[in-house]
Amino acid sequence: MSLVADVSSYDTFEEELDVILHSGMTLQAVKGTSVRPLPFAHCKLDATVELTARGKPNGVAVYRGITRDEHNSNSAPIKVAVKVAERLSSLGELTREAKFYVDRLRGLVDYCVPVCYGVYQVQDPEGGQYGFGCLILEDCGDRVYSFVHYSDEDDKTLFRTRLVNVVFELHKSNVRHGDLQSKHILDKDGWPYLVDFSRATDHACPRASDPTSEIEFGKTLQPSLETFGCQEFYETCVDAKAWLPYTFKCDGTAFPAYSHLRAPRTVADFLMKMDTTGTTPREAIELAHRAICDYYKKHLPEKGEAYEDDLDKNLVFYCDQYEEDYARRLAEDVDAEY
Incomplete structure (x- = not known):
């Protein structure tokens, strides 16, 4: 599968377009990096909404955009998030993350994690201001910035209940996210999705066999971490205010x-x-x-x-x-x- 990409954002300081991938580049799919391939033989990617600025220590900039059939202007576009590698080493990290989606997260797609459409590598990288390739993921909404970001109490309780269940399902799959901050939680029509598995690890969770129904939100006393056993799941419950005050x-x-x-x-x-x-x-x-x-x-x-x-x-x-x-x-x- 080939991909033509235009990924850019407007630099208000320099008052010019900041291009990181352009249509003159040839991008090819990296084998074994997609849970679900894009449904077009020839894809056009347009991403102009910058979510994470360039120049970060990890060498990855994040954009929001759409993909569509390059040869059929009437094809329905697919909303995507694009992680662009500014360095060759960053492309390697994105490839490892994509393979983690394929190998460990495939069963959680569509209700816990976004679809991974794969990594696309620039065949003849130009260097300089341009990227070396990208990881394309399903666009699952905006960051929440708070585990309980809804103002309506019923919506707030529903979202945090779903969030605890999502983390529970992740741990049942023997995966620890490793960096479960609110900025790595997206809100897709009231459903939380987890992203950025660059620090994820194997995890034998001691709570994996417990029914989450035992946590009656706002009515269960908070146990000690030593009693509960799993730090990441415990901290999620605390941040989601699943328990009464400690x-x-x-x-x-x-x-x-x-x-x-x-x-x-x-x-x-x-x-x-x-x-x-x-x-x-x-x-x-x-x-x-x-x-x-x-x-x-x-x-x-x-x-x-x-x-x-x-x-x-x-x-x-x-x-x-x-x-x-x-x-x-x-x-x-x-x-x-x-």
Whole structure:
């Protein structure tokens, strides 16, 4: 398959057209780099929207454009993103990335990652300002710049739910993205797509067999990283706000919600240990219960209401119990010293 390409952008500073690939160049498809080839024997590529400027350290500039049948002006165009190699070494990196799509991501095309149409290499590179070839991918929309970029709460929840599932599917395929920032997530009609697999690696994810339905968005306590096991998937859930806040505050100190919401006595013990103002055991345990109640009321209102009802009935009892237990432990510590 041959490709005729016009890839350029207007340089407003120099007030001239900055051409990186032009129609006088002959580009040939690199074997083994396409998940799905472009559907034309003779393709014309026009890309004039610069997404990433030239001169980056990786030697790759990114453009948005269309491909169409060069010999049929009535053919339906295909929207594409074009990664142009400014150096020969950069073309090698793009080729490796394309083969990763072919070898490892083929099963995720159409719902997790864009279609890879392959790498096209300039046959007689001119050097200088011109490129050495390009990687052509399906255009899957704009970067999101935030994992929760929708303003509407329902749309926001839906997008982040889909995002967590996309990363989950990636890890089920034994692939770690390696650079999962928001700039590498695209929004295609409300569906997240992952791009830029230049740092992707093999990955045996410890969460790969877990159903993502266990993560009930906004209602599940955030576990520790050590408990969860997979850093990239964990960080995705955190950035997508899949879990409730990791900590709650009591008397100015932050406590992990996952381990301390069910342990008011542990919180009270810490307050007693760190106290320098004469807090009593009764005050410490009440502070702990009130802080836990406030967390639940803010993030799980029904549970918070039930917790508050229980405190109205039983707080005095809880205070009596803790006060007696604290005094007993204090006496045991004194006896142990003698």
